[in-house]
Amino acid sequence: MPKKLSRAAVEVWARFIRAEHRLLEAVEADLKAAGLPPLVWYDVVLELARAPDGRLRHRDLQARVLLAKYNLSRLIDRMASDGLLARAPVAEDARGAYIAISEAGRRLQKRMWPVYGRSIARHFAAQLDERDLTELDRILAKLRAEPRRAPV
């Protein structure tokens, strides 16, 4: 091991995993209770709505929503058949595909946000003060920096 792993660190790790799990569960439950689709759907419509021209390449969308590629492929199938988005060819790269949001997709995003936002407020933000947020953000930033993989 890189360093000796302290018992305390393991406990914080466990709490971290569990806390996130509970929170996500609570948020998903709120969405479902409001008759809305799951969180990934929101991620997709949000990323697309934000993107210039309301579209992104499949791979770029994938990088943003943290979803395996085969997984995203099929999620897009489902969302497309719901009319929330559509695939379009990429002029410069015949392999690629743009995923373009539709008006219905934008409406879904706007409809989901209040519920999702309220959920974040209630389960997450309301429990923390300014300093907590700052500290948490600082710590998360450190965690983003992945240790270098085995040297190439």
Next chain:
Amino acid sequence: MPKKLSRAAVEVWARFIRAEHRLLEAVEADLKAAGLPPLVWYDVVLELARAPDGRLRHRDLQARVLLAKYNLSRLIDRMASDGLLARAPVAEDARGAYIAISEAGRRLQKRMWPVYGRSIARHFAAQLDERDLTELDRILAKLRAEPRRAPV
């Protein structure tokens, strides 16, 4: 909303979700690379190994591993057919079932820990110092306190 939800809070929320997602993915990948079963399996054998007599009621195990009940039912099926644990009747409650770990189950727990621990060390603990851990723990404790549900 309980309070006005700040943009900053939403961003921290997003980073929180993503960080945890990435970390879990990395850990699962490490386990798989070592030819080991997924994390839930570890959770189960660990909780059972810790419990007095190496067994827990289905419902108690469920509460510890944060898994839907139908889901746990089937995970237990699979682990039982791998000989890692076994079901046993509960004397005082004919509905219930004890889940009892086997020697093979204990061996699996011991075999998984080094890999899992190393993974925690590398992806999580190595990125944080003492103060980070303390602060994170303090913040997570606040998040554990769920807001009261709608008044009964």
Next chain:
DNA sequence: CTCCAATTGTTGCGATTGCAACAACATAGG
């Protein structure tokens, strides 16, 4: 005791996921 509501755990079934293989195209090297 008797009945009704709640608890405990399982199961059928359709939806979603993960893995591995694949097709189609792009890009670089000769």
Next chain:
DNA sequence: CCTATGTTGTTGCAATCGCAACAATTGGAG
């Protein structure tokens, strides 16, 4: 050109998940 290698996205298939319904039993109210 022509080939080898990498990229992009999809798909078949098996494993797993989520929901709703269920059986079995318990516990409490009358």
